[in-house]
Structure formats: structure tokens, C-alpha cells
Amino acid sequence: xxxxxxxxxxxxxxxxxxxxxxxxxxxxxxxxxxxxxxxxxxxxxxxxxxxxxxxxxxxxxxxxxxxxxxxxxxxxxxxxxxxxxxxxxxxxxxxxxxxxxxxxxxxxxxxxxxxxxxxxxxxxxxxxxxxxxxxxxxxxxxxxxxxxxxxxxxxxxxxxxxxxxxxxxxxxxxxxxxxxxxxxxxxxxxxxxxxxxxxxxxxxxxxxxxxxxxxxxxxxxxxxxxxxxxxxxxxxxxxxxxxxxxxxxxxxxxxxxx
Numbered sequence: 329x330x331x332x333x334x335x336x337x338x339x340x341x342x343x344x345x346x347x348x349x350x351x352x353x354x355x356x357x358x359x360x361x362x363x364x365x366x367x368x369x370x371x372x373x374x375x376x377x378x379x380x381x382x383x384x385x386x387x388x389x390x391x392x393x394x395x396x397x398x399x400x401x402x403x404x405x406x407x408x409x410x411x412x413x414x415x416x417x418x419x420x421x422x423x424x425x426x427x428x429x430x431x432x433x434x435x436x437x438x439x440x441x442x443x444x445x446x447x448x449x450x451x452x453x454x455x456x457x458x459x460x461x462x463x464x465x466x467x468x469x470x471x472x473x474x475x476x477x478x479x480x481x482x483x484x485x486x487x488x489x490x491x492x493x494x495x496x497x498x499x500x501x502x503x504x505x506x507x508x509x510x511x512x513x514x515x516x517x518x519x520x521x522x523x524x525x526x527x528x529x530x531x532x533x534x535x536x537x538x539x540x541x542x543x544x545x546x547x548x549x550x551x552x553x554x555x556x557x558x559x560x561x562x563x564x565x566x567x568x569x570x571x572x573x574x575x576x577x578x579x580x581x582x583x584x585x586x
Contacts, residue, residue, distance in 0.1 A: 333365065333373035338557055342379055342564075376556050391568050392539045394578045395513035399440040400430055401497060403519035403526060405481055406445050408467060408474035409548075410520075415464045416474075418520045418548035419555070424480050426546040426572045427518045431484050433579045440510060444490040444497045445475050446525065455493045496528040498536060507538070514539040516575060517567070518546035523558040530567045540567035543575040 340347045365373045405427060408416045434441050448468040449455045459465045467474050470491060476482070488506050490497060498504050507515075515538045517526050526547050530540045542562060549555040563569035 332376045332552075332556065334376055334379055334553075334556065336372045336374070338553070339374040339379050342557065342560060376560065379560065393568065394541065395539050397510065397512050398434075398514040398516055398541075398579065399442060399507060399510070399512045400434045400516045400518065401442045401444065401503070401529070402427060402431075402481070403444045403497060403517070403529065404446055404521070405443075405478050405519045406474065407476050407478065410478050414467075414474065416467070418550055419552060420548065422545050423518070423520070423548045424478055426543065428480060429572065429576060430516065430518060430543065430546060430579070431481070433576050434516075435484070437579055439579055440487040440506070440512070441484065442488045442490060442497075442503060442506065443477060443481070443486045444492055444501075444503065444519075444525075445477070447475055447491045447493060449493055452493045458493070458495070495525055496532045497525065498529060498532045504536065512538070514541060516541045516543065516579075518543065520548050522547045522549040522562075523554050524549075527558055527562060527566075530562055534566050541575060541578075542567045542569045543572035544569050545572045 334342070336347045336350060340350045343350065363375055363378060365375070367373060405424060408414050409418055410420055410424065411417055412420070431441055433439075446465065446468055447455075447470045448459060448465050449470065450466075455465070469475070475491070488502065490501055490503055492501055494500060515529075515533050517530060517533075517540065519526060526542065530542065533540050542559070544559055547555075547559075549558065559569050
């Protein structure tokens with residue numbers, strides 16, 4: 329019931345104001361635009377869509393749109409991040425099936441498709457350091473079945489498969505050379521986790537001059553609150569977060585290589 333709602337701290341943080349200021353605005357500013365709901369325990373909740381709208385009115389959430397050549401970049405839709413028995417699993421909804429649609433549409437228009445997966449290498453300094461913060465990563469040994477691509481996605485003819493110890497897909501990897509060699513200017517991101525590698529890749533991609541598009545049904549995180557807040561902030565600052573249907577409609581022949 330509350331998955332698309334924010335508590336007062338989350339809403340205030342996104343709006344750049346204090347919780348006490350948000351409470352005062354509810355009482356003193358007519359037409360401020362945020363409907364307040366209450367849980368059975370009397371806790372305030374705010375509708376995510378309304379916070380998004382207000383955030384946009386503050387000068388955030390502009391749209392960059394699609395460029396001339398897109399690539400689809402999928403991160404970590406592996407067994408480790410999609411099996412409910414895994415300690416790394418995201419909340420699975422439609423991410424896999426929506427990603428299938430994106431892959432098939434991309435392939436039908438010769439749009440490159442990249443699959444990138446996190447691996448753990450005990451001999452690598454970054455792996456060791458990251459796993460100090462996030463010990464569960466140690467299950468992602470390169471030889472482990474945990475790093476296998478989800479069965480529904482495993483048989484597609486990917487243009488590039490990129491095992492990586494890094495949080496972002498563009499750092500110290502063959503991905504950027506691949507994109508530059510094909511004059512890609514737009515990255516469509518799918519996979520996991522929204523607050524981790526998807527966010528990190530979106531930020532770095534923007535810094536490197538790529539338009540970033542995130543079909544929101546194709547990404548996931550470990551709980552809905554983190555997912556909602558991250559998507560809201562990504563859309564405000566770094567990427568176009570849109571419905572998958574809009575992305576599918578933009579993966580059209582006009583984006584094909586000539």
C-alpha cells in the first residue's frame with residue numbers, strides 16, 4: 329500500500345528542505361501541492377508522483393531525450409541479483425521480462441546490446457575494498473553460478489559481455505571504446521541495482537557526454553523505498569527515467585546505423 333509513498337524525511341531531503349519546514353508548509357502555504365496521507369500509526373506519507381512534480385517545478389528533471397545512436401546496457405541481471413534465495417537479490421517484478429522486450433527491440437533495429445556483470449576477484453584491490461563495505465559480493469566469483477546470466481536472458485547474441493569488478497560500467501573497461509567506435513550517444517540502462525551500479529553508470533555516462541535513458545520497469549533494487557528515491561533523484565539530475573513503452577517506441581529505424 330505504501331510502496332509509492334515517501335516518509336517525511338525522504339520527501340524533505342529530496343526537496344532540499346527540513347522536515348519541520350515541510351510540516352509548516354503543509355499548514356501555512358495554500359496550494360503547496362503535496363497531499364499528506366497517514367499510516368494507521370499516524371505517520372505522514374507523501375505521494376511520490378506529487379513530490380516528483382514539485383521537484384520538477386524547482387528547476388530539476390529536465391529531459392535530454394534520445395540522440396542519434398543508442399546502445400542498450402544491461403547490468404547484473406544474473407542469478408545472484410534475481411534469485412530470491414540470494415542475499416544480493418533485488419525485488420523482482422517485471423525487470424527480466426521488460427529487459428527481454430528491450431533486447432528484442434534493440435536487435436530488430438541493429439542497436440548494440442551489452443551485458444555487464446559484477447564479479448569478485450580476491451586478488452583485485454577494488455574487489456577486496458568493495459567487499460569490506462559489502463561482504464555479500466564475495467559470492468560473485470567468476471566461476472560461480474551466481475554470475476551466470478538469468479536463463480531468460482542468457483541466449484541472446486550480445487555484442488559485448490563485460491565482467492567487471494567496478495561499480496560503474498565505463499571505468500577501466502572495454503565498454504567506452506565499444507561505444508565510441510560505434511558513435512553511440514545515448515545509453516539505455518537496465519538491470520541492478522538502481523542505487524548502485526545503475527546510478528554510478530548513469531552519473532559517469534553523463535560526465536562522458538552520453539544521454540542516459542532509464543526505463544523504470546527494467547531496473548530494480550532491494551526494496552521499493554530505495555528504488556523510488558533513487559529513480560526520483562536520477563531523473564532530477566542525471567538521466568531521463570521514463571516508462572519502458574516510451575523507450576521501446578524510440579528504439580526505431582531512425583536510430584539504426586546507416
